[in-house]
Amino acid sequence: MSTVQIILIALFIYLGAIGSIVGNTIGWYTLGRPLVASFVVGLIMGDVPTAMMVGIPLQIMYMGNVTPGGAVAWDLSYATYIGTAGALVFGKGMGTTEIIGLAVVFAGIGGLVGQLMWNVSYALNLPLNRIANKYAEAGETKKMYIPNLVGGQLIGFVCRFIPAVIVLTSMTAASAQADFASLIPGWITTMLGVFGGMMAALGMGIILSFLLKKKYHIAIFLIGFILVTYFGLSMMGVAVVAVLTAVLYFVVVDKVKVEE
């Protein structure tokens, strides 16, 4: 990777993280999703088809990766940008499964670094409360942006951009050292494929943790499950069923309450 490419990707890692300057809607929930992230890396590295080829399995693997109540399970922005970039840098001349395997490995490395940096920024943000208190005490409405926007962004940028540059630079340096294509045994690629398929369960389990509130809720979850396995509905089909069920449920619950 050239210096410009490293800086651009590191910049997007920061933009796609939680609390970047473009906001969580455009950042974390859009630029941070593997489908979009791999496309961006593809554009920067000049190889969109290969980037999308690894982006799609990464998106499936991390489909349920969300942040209930601010608890970051896994830094998706770091994971996918580093994962896709790693696959493009090291995967030259490899077959499809091998390149996807590489992406899974590098996404793991990226995610670990990201998770660490998230915890650091989470702690560093604490003293900002003192600044906010000081301005609030003085009634300085015009300065309320300083702790949140200026302080939060400086910490966020330092915690994301700099480690990303370091990781990407060392990846580039390492790729010049050895021909990794010949080093990876077949069983590792197979295992990574198995791992990737199973990893999607983690995201789903975490989503379930805030949806399953009553015991009988598991039955609703299973209905969604068998709509696909027994009835062969597509996701769009399930979405339609879900919306219609929600409408009926709302009306029925309303009626039951009135009769009571």
Next chain:
Amino acid sequence: MAKKISEKTLKKSFWNWFFWNGCSQQAESMLGMAFGQAMAPVVDELYDTKEEKSAALKRHITLFNTEAQVGSICNGIVCGMEEANANGECTPEIISSVKTALIGPTSAIGDSLWVATIIPILLTICLSISQANETMSWVGAVLYLVIYPLCTCIISWNLFKFGYKSGLNGMQTFMANGKLDKLTDTMTVMGLLVVGALTASYVSMSLPIQIVKDVYDATTQTTLEAQVLFNADNMLNAIFPKILPLGLTLVVYHLYTKKKWSPMKLMGLILVLAAILTAVGYAFGVYA
């Protein structure tokens, strides 16, 4: 003369929230400082003295947390209540208690509707568009890149305006007759159906055990080579399709919520399981 927040200030407050709600997230006040920044222009317009401004700012940098995209309705409501307060029709105590009361329901609705339902569905649609056109696989990514932020922004702004207009009265009747709880329940039902389907579509796990033997067929007097006599995965799926992915998801859920395992630890467990299954697969010759 009654005080009123101008449209310009409302927009400014909304944009402050929409873009920078997550900037200074931390364990002490969560999104408190971001809420304070969002309220600053409103406070500036409504109050004249330094004491009033200070009191208002101080009550808005306290602990606040929500799913920010749907949670913009809270900002709207609080704006409406601050306006009422400036006109002497509301008290700071009511503002603070309503704000705290909104944390739970807006987080629950936001998480189940937005995070668990809308985002995965939109991603799945865009994903299948990408998978269908191998030469133009970027189309799905571009669609998501445009549609998601645009729609979210429009909906978020309308929720904000709705909150501001309905104000305290609208919110109180809504919460008093239990409509909010019902809405939360309904969104949960919708989210559960979608997550069930997502689990069936995207989690994959198989038991790679099979017995392959050459079979001597007595009637034709020939040896049929490499016949699969037993396939554990097919057998399991005949009992209940995709039972293993379902089981894995429920185990992960159990360990995460009941045993409080961290995601990192769970990931380690999945890696170990994957390694074992791969070894088993090689041992039985399923993976060559």
